Amino acid sequence: MSPGCAQNSAMRPRSAASEAWDIVSKTPSRAMSIAAQRKRAPSIRGRLVIYLLLPLVTLMVASIWADHRTFVTPMYDAFDRALARGAIAIAAHVQPAADGVLYLEMPEGTPAMHPPGAPPPGPGGQFQPHRPPPMHFEPAGQPMAWMRLYPESRDSFIYRVSLPSGQTLAGDEGLPMAQGGEVDSLRYSDATYKHLALRIVSYRTKVNNQAVIVTVGETVHRRDHVVHRLDTVIGLSDGIQLALVLGLCLFGITMALRPINRLRERITQRQPQSLQPLPLESVPSEVHSLVQSLNTLLLTVRDAALAQQHFLTNAAHQLRTPLTGLKSQLEVLASESGDQAQQERIARLQGSVDRLAHTANQLLALARAEPSTHSPGDFVIVPLEPLIGTVADSMLDRAIARDIDLGAECAPAQVRGVHWLLHELLINLLDNAIRHTPDGGRITLRCGLHDHIPYLEVEDSGPGIAPAERERVRERFYRAAGSDGQSSGLGLAIVEEIARSHHARFEILDALEGSGARMRVVFPGA
Structure with missing residues (x-):
C-alpha cells in the first residue's frame, strides 16, 4: 500500500x-469567537479637532455678535436720523392761522397718504394728496395718515401733530408718543400700533410760542430686511473663515502626526516573532517615553520567551537520555525474564516509558514551534x-x-x-x-x-x-x-x-x- x-x-x-x-x-467553517467590542477611545486627531473646533465655534459666535453690534447700531442710528428729519420737516410746516390756531400746511408734492397694503384709490390708480385749505388746520382724528417715504420700500410712514395737552392737530390721534424730552429735543421709542411694529420719534418744538409735539412713526420692514441681510453676510463670512481655519488646522494636525503614523506602520509591519526594540532616532519627543516603555516590554517578553524555550528544551533533552536508557534496560529485563506476569508488568512499563518519551519529544517540538524562535x-x-x-x-x-x-x-x-x-x-x-x-x-x-x-x-x-x-x-x-x-x-x-x-x-x-x-x-x- x-x-x-x-x-x-x-x-x-x-x-x-x-x-x-x-x-x-x-460545509460551514467553525464559528469564530467574537470578543465583546469595547468602546474605542477617540484618536489624537479627533481630540485635537474637538479641542480646536469648540473654541473656534465660540469665537465665531462671539465675532458674529460683535459684528452685529458694530454694524447694526450705526445702521439703526442712520434710520433714526432719517426718521428725525421727517419729524423736523413736518414741524417746519406747522403754521399759525389768523386766529392763532395752529394747522399743518401740506406743500405741493407731498406723497399720497394711505394705509400700508391698501389698493390705491382714485381714478387712474393715483392718490390725490390731501391738503388743508389755506389758513385752516387739518382736522384731527383722521384715519391712519400713512404715506410712502420711499416708493421702492415696503415701509410706510405715519405722523401725528399734537399739543402737550394731548390734543391732536393733524395726523392719526391714536399714534403713541415717545415720552420725555425738552423743547427742541428728540426722543425715540419702539411701539406697536394697529398690530404693526413701529419705530417712532417725538420732536418737541415751539410754533408761535406754543409747544407742539410732532411724532413720526415708521414700520420696520426695511430695517429688519437690512439687518437680516447684514447678519447673513456676517455669518457666511465668519463661517467661511472658520472652515478655512479648520482646514488649515486639519492639514497642520495631519502633518504633525505623520511621525506617529510612521511609527504605527513600523510596528504593524513587524513580524509577530520579532521582539527587537524599536529604533528611537525618528521618534517624536511626545511619544519617546512611550516607545522606551514599549522597548522595555519587548525585551522583557523576549527574555521570558527565551527562558521558557530554554527550560523546555533542556528539560526535554534531559528526559530523553534517561528515558532511552530506561527503555533499553526494560527490553533487556524482558528478554531475561520468563515469568508471564512479570512480562506483562514490563510491557506496561515500556508503554509508560514510550508515552513519557513521546511527551518529552512533543514538549521539545512545542518549544521550537514558538513564533519568537524564528527569524524572517x-x-x-x-x-x-x-x-x-x-x-x-x-x-x-x-x-x-x-x-x-x-x-x-x-x-x-x-x-x-x-x-x-x-x-x-x-x-x-x-x-x-x-x-x-x-x-x-x-x-x-x-x-x-x-x-x-x-x-x-x-x-x-x-x-x-x-x-x-x-x-x-x-x-x-x-x-x-x-x-x-x-x-x-x-x-x-x-x-x-x-x-x-x-x-x-x-x-x-x-x-x-x-x-x-x-x-x-x-x-x-x-
Missing part, C-alpha cells in the same frame, strides 16, 4: 480534490506535495500495523514557511488521526489550492470531535472525552502554534463522508 500522491488513485477510488472542495465549500530568513517556499509524501512514508508502518487505509489526494501547491515546522505540523496531524482511527479505518491526506489559497488537510474515519470541544482540544494537555489516555494532549496544540507562526488558520471540521474528523490548515494567499 503506497502513500504517494500519484499512486493513491490506483490503490483505491477516492474523489478528486476539486470534487472534495465542492463539498468543503458547502527561516521562511522559504515549501511545496506541499513532497511534504505529504515524506510524512506518509514515515507513518506508513504504523498505519499498516493497524490495517488503516492511508491515502493521499494532492494537487500542486506551495506555501511560504519553515520546512521542518510544516513537517512537524503534518506529523502531529497524522499521528492524531492514527491514534483515533479504529483498526480497518481510513485516513486521507490532501493538499492543493482553493480560490488560489493553499491548504493542507488530514481526514480520518474515527469518532470525530464534538463541536463543543473543538476549541478546547487546541489547548495544551487537554484530552477529549472518550480518549484512551495514550495521548499527551499536545499534538493539536503544536499544530495550532505552528499554524499561528505561519499566519495560517487551523480548522477542525466534520469528515466529508461518514463519521470522523477533518483537520484543515488554510495558509495565507501568495
Whole structure:
C-alpha cells in the first residue's frame, strides 16, 4: 500500500480534490469567537479637532455678535436720523392761522397718504394728496395718515401733530408718543400700533410760542430686511473663515502626526516573532517615553520567551537520555525474564516509558514551534506535495500495523514557511488521526489550492470531535472525552502554534463522508 500522491488513485477510488472542495465549500467553517467590542477611545486627531473646533465655534459666535453690534447700531442710528428729519420737516410746516390756531400746511408734492397694503384709490390708480385749505388746520382724528417715504420700500410712514395737552392737530390721534424730552429735543421709542411694529420719534418744538409735539412713526420692514441681510453676510463670512481655519488646522494636525503614523506602520509591519526594540532616532519627543516603555516590554517578553524555550528544551533533552536508557534496560529485563506476569508488568512499563518519551519529544517540538524562535530568513517556499509524501512514508508502518487505509489526494501547491515546522505540523496531524482511527479505518491526506489559497488537510474515519470541544482540544494537555489516555494532549496544540507562526488558520471540521474528523490548515494567499 503506497502513500504517494500519484499512486493513491490506483490503490483505491477516492474523489478528486476539486470534487472534495465542492463539498468543503458547502460545509460551514467553525464559528469564530467574537470578543465583546469595547468602546474605542477617540484618536489624537479627533481630540485635537474637538479641542480646536469648540473654541473656534465660540469665537465665531462671539465675532458674529460683535459684528452685529458694530454694524447694526450705526445702521439703526442712520434710520433714526432719517426718521428725525421727517419729524423736523413736518414741524417746519406747522403754521399759525389768523386766529392763532395752529394747522399743518401740506406743500405741493407731498406723497399720497394711505394705509400700508391698501389698493390705491382714485381714478387712474393715483392718490390725490390731501391738503388743508389755506389758513385752516387739518382736522384731527383722521384715519391712519400713512404715506410712502420711499416708493421702492415696503415701509410706510405715519405722523401725528399734537399739543402737550394731548390734543391732536393733524395726523392719526391714536399714534403713541415717545415720552420725555425738552423743547427742541428728540426722543425715540419702539411701539406697536394697529398690530404693526413701529419705530417712532417725538420732536418737541415751539410754533408761535406754543409747544407742539410732532411724532413720526415708521414700520420696520426695511430695517429688519437690512439687518437680516447684514447678519447673513456676517455669518457666511465668519463661517467661511472658520472652515478655512479648520482646514488649515486639519492639514497642520495631519502633518504633525505623520511621525506617529510612521511609527504605527513600523510596528504593524513587524513580524509577530520579532521582539527587537524599536529604533528611537525618528521618534517624536511626545511619544519617546512611550516607545522606551514599549522597548522595555519587548525585551522583557523576549527574555521570558527565551527562558521558557530554554527550560523546555533542556528539560526535554534531559528526559530523553534517561528515558532511552530506561527503555533499553526494560527490553533487556524482558528478554531475561520468563515469568508471564512479570512480562506483562514490563510491557506496561515500556508503554509508560514510550508515552513519557513521546511527551518529552512533543514538549521539545512545542518549544521550537514558538513564533519568537524564528527569524524572517527561516521562511522559504515549501511545496506541499513532497511534504505529504515524506510524512506518509514515515507513518506508513504504523498505519499498516493497524490495517488503516492511508491515502493521499494532492494537487500542486506551495506555501511560504519553515520546512521542518510544516513537517512537524503534518506529523502531529497524522499521528492524531492514527491514534483515533479504529483498526480497518481510513485516513486521507490532501493538499492543493482553493480560490488560489493553499491548504493542507488530514481526514480520518474515527469518532470525530464534538463541536463543543473543538476549541478546547487546541489547548495544551487537554484530552477529549472518550480518549484512551495514550495521548499527551499536545499534538493539536503544536499544530495550532505552528499554524499561528505561519499566519495560517487551523480548522477542525466534520469528515466529508461518514463519521470522523477533518483537520484543515488554510495558509495565507501568495
